[in-house]
Structures are given as structure tokens and as C-alpha cells.
Amino acid sequence: MRIDVLTLFPPAFDGGPLDVSIIKRARDADLLDLQVHDIREHATDKHRSVDDYPFGGGQGMVMRVDVLDAALQHVRARAAEPGLVVYLSPQGEVLTDAIVRELATEPRLILVCGRYEGVDERFVEHCVDREISIGDYILTGGELPAMVLIDAVARHIPGALGDEVSPEDESFADGLLEHPQYTRPAEYRGWQVPDVLLSGHHANIEKWKKAQRVERTRARRPDLLP
Numbered sequence: 617m618r619i620d621v622l623t624l625f626p627p628a629f630d631g632g633p634l635d636v637s638i639i640k641r642a643r644d645a646d647l648l649d650l651q652v653h654d655i656r657e658h659a660t661d662k663h664r665s666v667d668d669y670p671f672g673g674g675q676g677m678v679m680r681v682d683v684l685d686a687a688l689q690h691v692r693a694r695a696a697e698p699g700l701v702v703y704l705s706p707q708g709e710v711l712t713d714a715i716v717r718e719l720a721t722e723p724r725l726i727l728v729c730g731r732y733e734g735v736d737e738r739f740v741e742h743c744v745d746r747e748i749s750i751g752d753y754i755l756t757g758g759e760l761p762a763m764v765l766i767d768a769v770a771r772h773i774p775g776a777l778g779d780e781v782s783p784e785d786e787s788f789a790d791g792l793l794e795h796p797q798y799t800r801p802a803e804y805r806g807w808q809v810p811d812v813l814l815s816g817h818h819a820n821i822e823k824w825k826k827a828q829r830v831e832r833t834r835a836r837r838p839d840l841l842p
């Protein structure tokens with residue numbers, strides 16, 4: 617899978633969470649081809665401006681449609697696959713496991729990170745396929761949301777998690793939260809691991825896990841239950 621990111625701050629993607637562990641391994645194995653591009657390279661005036669005052673007044677600056685469109689066209693032409701254009705935006709549909717799975721089926725994603733007051737609406741109308749939010753709060757830019765989306769999507773690329781872990785065993789995969797997890801030591805400061813997990817009785821363990829998943833979901837996220 618190929619993911620292109622358009623940002624005003626490419627260094628935000630250097631040496632961060634996309635450069636370690638599972639995502640790094642996926643990139644090293646060419647399962648994920650992540651390319652980061654500087655929107656400012658497509659500014660045309662002598663000040664290299666990428667933003668301007670909002671028409672009609674109001675606070676802050678708005679990212680320019682002409683610069684964004686030029687950046688997108690340039691990046692799009694760098695691979696045969698046109699790619700699905702996603703603008704990270706607090707006004708978009710809120711990212712869920714279901715959306716992550718849909719995005720993971722795309723051969724190429726082009727992620728656009730906004731800054732300031734956001735982007736000129738004409739860019740959204742004419743160039744963006746999907747607007748995606750990572751939650752109902754405002755961040756200073758789309759870079760962290762893009763990283764969240766990339767991390768979540770990359771886990772679904774076949775082979776990215778290795779052989780031992782499956783995204784189907786995680787919370788949300790079947791609509792429930794995961795059961796609680798424990799590891800050694802079996803007792804610590806008098807805090808015990810549930811007996812059933814030490815019993816070696818596989819059928820009982822599976823029954824316990826299922827009951828825990830239902831109970832947790834009912835207690836913490838009743839909205840997920842049918």
C-alpha cells in the first residue's frame with residue numbers, strides 16, 4: 617500500500633511513531649510505502665505563501681486552494697494509482713474501526729494535513745474524496761490525525777502484524793471490547809490473576825473471555841452492543 621502525506625511540516629513525520637516497531641517493519645518490508653511531501657514547495661509567489669486572510673473576515677488564515685491543488689496534482693502524478701484523497705478535518709466523519717478497514721483496502725491514500733483555520737472549502741469540494749476526523753476536539757494541525765490514521769490502517773495491511781497477531785482478535789473487530797489481559801507474575805503484592813486463566817482448561821478460559829468481553833462492552837461502551 618502507498619500513502620502520500622501533504623503537509624506544511626514534513627519533519628513532523630521524521631523519527632516519530634511511524635519510524636518504530638510494527639510500522640517501521642512494514643515500511644522496511646515494502647508493505648507500506650510512506651511518502652511525505654511539503655505543500656510549500658508548490659507556492660508560487662516570492663514569499664512562498666500557502667495561506668491568506670479569509671474572505672468575509674474572521675480570525676486566522678486559510679490554506680490556499682491553488683497551492684493545495686498544485687501540490688495534489690504533483691503528488692498524484694508520482695504513481696499510476698490516482699489514490700483516495702483524505703482531508704484530515706475535525707468536521708469529517710469520525711474515524712472508526714469500520715472506516716479504517718475500508719481505507720485499508722485502498723491501494724493508495726493521499727492524506728492532506730490542514731493548519732491554521734483549515735483549507736479553502738473549494739479544495740474540499742473539488743479535490744477531496746473523504747473528510748475524516750479523529751474526534752470531537754481541535755488540534756493545531758492534521759499531522760497527528762494523519763499519523764493516527766496511518767498507524768491504524770497499516771495494521772490491516774496483510775503481513776504487517778506478522779504471523780502471531782491478528783487484527784481480528786482486537787477490540788471492535790467483532791463489535792466488542794477485548795477481555796482483560798494478564799501476564800507473569802501470577803501474583804504481585806497480593807494482586808491475583810483470575811484462577812480460570814491459570815487452570816489450563818481451554819473451554820472454560822474461552823467462556824470466561826467471552827463473558828468478560830460482553831460485560832466490559834456493556835459497562836464501558838453500551839453504544840457498541842446491538
Ligand code: SAM
Nearest residue numbers: 704705706730733734749750754755757758761
Ligand atoms: N477552523 C477549523 C474548525 O473550526 O473546524 C479547525 C482548524 S484546525 C485548528 C487546523 C487543522 O488541524 C485542520 O485543518 C485539520 O487538518 C486538523 N485537525 C484539527 N483537529 C482535527 C481533528 N479532530 N481531526 C482531524 N483533523 C484535525
